[in-house]
Amino acid sequence: MEKVEAPKVVVDTDIIIDYLRKRQPGAELLKRAYLKYHLHVTSITVYELLYGVQKSGKANLINRLLTYVTVLPFDEAAANKAAALHYSLTSKGLDIGVKDALIAGICEAHKLPLLTRNVRHFNRISNLKLLPLENV
Structure with missing residues (x-):
């Protein structure tokens, strides 16, 4: 019998x-997603999380959480995707910020959907597949 792999997101x-702040709807979304998908985060998200806990000294909490996900690096392929999409958006006056452009570039390079509540920013990227929250 062949093992069926969970879809990746x-x-x-x-x-x-x-999830870390026990704030809804994200906290419940992450729990449900963990049961249904193989979870990935970008190296940009790792940076954002570790930066955010510098004051509180809770880096161990982030590092423990990271043992349950696959971290996708910001590599050359992601850099190419991110640069192209960020330029395209900013030239239309639709800047989403560098970090979101980098996250989108990584998703596009790996051809993986993104689970986010920040649909307003990421909807601007035509090639980026967003996982609808109701599908989780």
């Missing part, structure tokens, strides 16, 4: 922050 920083 990239979880955005906002969902993880909600």
Whole structure:
């Protein structure tokens, strides 16, 4: 019998922050996603999370959480995707910020959907597949 692999999804920083702060709907979304998908985060999300806990000294909490996900690096392929999409958006006056552009570039390079509550930013990227929250 062949093993069926769970579908893969990239979880955005906002969902993880909600989970860590026990804030809804993100906290529940992450729990449900963990049961249904193989979870990935980007190295940009790791940076954002570790930066956010510098004051509180809770890096061990982030590092423990990271043992349950696959971290996708920001590599050359992601850099190419991110640069192209960020330029395209900013030239239309639709800047989403560097970190979100980098996250989108990583998702596009790996051809993986993104689970985020920040639909307003990420909907602007035509090639990026977003996982609808109701599918989790």
